[in-house]
């Protein structure tokens with residue numbers, strides 16, 4: 573498989589700095605492409621301390637996405653509910669410190685999208701293998717819903733399902749490729765969203781995986 577399948581634009585292509593994706597959602601195509609190798613190296617270091625794991629929903633279902641976190645807090649789910657926790661429940665220790673490369677990228681992306689001084693205290697790291705999916709949900713465990721969420725897609729491309737403010741709204745499908753960064757704020761902050769089952773592939777940097785970083789201000 574060739575590099576072109578995943579990265580149709582050369583690194584110096586003259587792409588717009590940002591394009592509106594919908595109300596309050598801005599896509600920065602390939603914004604993270606140059607720093608992707610260092611982001612992925614940092615994912616390896618985080619997951620060496622707090623390994624990827626399949627969380628269980630309050631309903632008792634094992635999630636098909638594998639997750640870990642870094643930063644002051646991490647998102648966790650178990651039979652008692654969803655929450656942000658300062659400790660990794662697997663180790664009983666704090667989550668790994670957010671790498672400087674993560675924080676720098678997230679702040680620059682938020683700034684480029686019109687959200688100055690973004691101060692994320694959590695980064696949820698999701699790992700997808702072929703067939704992995706994330707069903708429609710809202711992200712509403714964060715206390716300050718005025719802050720955006722910044723998402724970074726790495727490795728294999730995915731189909732993002734972008735619904736409305738009601739679960740029943742039929743989702744639009746948006747392709748997210750390696751290096752794409754999306755900033756979700758304003759009216760898009762509470763939309764239902766998910767990821768369609770990942771198609772098989774082989775990416776030069778991640779192999780058969782897709783990694784997604786989501787930066788959040790939880791308090």
Ligand code: MD3
Nearest residue numbers: 698711721723756760761763765784786
């Ligand atoms: C729109 N992650 O971690 S990233 C999640 O690709 C999550 O792993 C997906 O949904 C992934 O919660 C999608 C894009 C995204 C993330 C959070 C959002 C879009 C969002 C929160 C509100 C609205």
Ligand code: FE
Nearest residue numbers: 709710711765
């Ligand atoms: Fe989400």
